[in-house]
Amino acid sequence: MAHDATADVPPRFADAVLDAAAAWLTELMSGQATEQDIQQWRQWRAADPEHERAWQHLERVTGRIALLDRRAAVASLSPQPRPTARRQALKAIAALGISGAGGFALVRSPHGRQALADVRTAKSEQRTLALGPGMTAVLNTHSALNLSLQDARRHVELLSGEVMIDTQHAAADASVLLRTPFARVDFMHALVQARRFDDYTWVAVHAGAAAVSLQSGAATTALAAGEAIRLGARAAKPIEQLAPTAGAWRDGQLIVDDMPLAIFLAELSRYRPGVIRCDPRVGQRLVSGVFPLQDTDAVLKALSSALSVRVRQRTAWWVVVGPA
Template sequence: MQPNQIDLERIQQAAHLMARLWSDEPSKHDQHACNKWRAADPDNEKAWQCLIQAQAHFGDAPKETIQIIARSRKMSRRHVLSLMGLSAGGLFFAGGYIHNWSISSHASYYKNLATATGEVRSFPLSDINKLVMNTKTTLAMPTEHQFKLDDGEFFLDVSQATPYQIETMDGTISFHQGKLNIRRTDDITRVSVFSGQNVQLIGKQMHNPLSIKPGESISFNTLNTSRISNTDPNTIGWVTGKLVAQRMPLTDFIHELSRYRKGIVRVAPELRQLAVTGVFSIDNTDQILQQLQASLPINIYQLTPYWVNVTAS
């Protein structure tokens, strides 16, 4: 929705409902009231989605910002748009990285790096080149320009052209400049190029390398590749400390959420038909589970802090 189409009264109504759902103890009445309001008018749903997307700009305190909008009936249009992070051209994805980086001493390269479950860390590679590691990632830098990814995910932001070589169990990726995300989970490597120069990759049993350009993403193993697809900026929301979903099947969302949580999270397969849309802070997975239960027809059973079952209500 463009700013000149935003009905601020509906935005405030949506914020009021969202603040209730994001309270410490949302009730089923709150959930029913929210669903009823969204279904009553297509413009209500547009306002809700507009607010959901704008959460990417709320920093570390989305609930507080939503409550500010919800409380005020006298805010100017300009003030509301400012709080929501809207530009004259509409919504935009938040740039910048999470502020609570744990940065080691500035070094030309790092030997062995690892992140714990739920941990996101950043390392400077030079004055302007940066490496950000996602949860449960094991990475080594044998040399200044070489990476070996055993498992997990990392993001490279390379402003100054530098010849980097990245190795995984599946093959080798050559990268020089731009923004690149590499993920190796479930025995497959996924490469997403968001900007900069073309990237070359080759599986260990492939005969010829493959080139992908900015805006493209591909998965590969030692022998085969998937079809090239468009990059999805939602997949790197973790760089800003967010888990971003847009009509994501609930089972897929829970799978992603489980990467940031110690223990086991099981979800009933039939819940795949439910979809999740929103921007969630990955530093509080308990709160995310509460938000899901408040907004979807599901039950969250926490048998222990390390064992959670998600079932239909």
């Protein structure tokens, strides 16, 4: 019988579908999935034929992903997550060859890197870590870190998302080296915030001072309290003044002043599972106020009346904001 070569060609999927499938795969294999997570996973699969096709592709390739529903359902039997087991599972999947023309390189994707991180948070979750005596790190929503805490100099790698590190009350010889693909941030006795974007890292100093440089080894820039900077692959932007509300997320708030609605919704979506789409016809309307990150449904409802926009929620995971 002749071999059908087309059967070996990996199907193509949209990047957003790949990203979502990778997110669900790593979440369900993490041992931390709740019954609500499982229900939302099923809703995601049913929301679009492309979603189901991508998931079935994973099942065919691995031959064991179909068991995830059962595994996730009994996740509550495990009192503690096991990062080592999760890493081994992701490496095993990589070894099975889930990659190719469709771009299913899960371990190399943002979600794959998050799954292999030492510490990570899900969407809408924040986590406070002790880096040592008098040293803390607050990890914002959907973020991931690798840590090395063996000596007085703490090494922190920001893989994705955002972190606030406070060493103001640390020992005299304690310091932190914070790294991203674009930046190196060295500081002692300071309050430093960093956020990773696709093509640059934003760094801000709320208290104390920090020495910032490109990862490529360019000259060091001194940042004082109240200053921020953006560092890309080859160059850094001029120093900018830090908005006093930039760290409001630590208190569960999103504080904005005349922010275009499209940008505001992109920020809000960081704290809410699924997707928020903004119709370009209303994207430039300006938003001001203090908004609670713990209740994004209430925020969307407030926008509906304040800006005369219509909020349509097609599923729990798909929201569209457009003209009223």
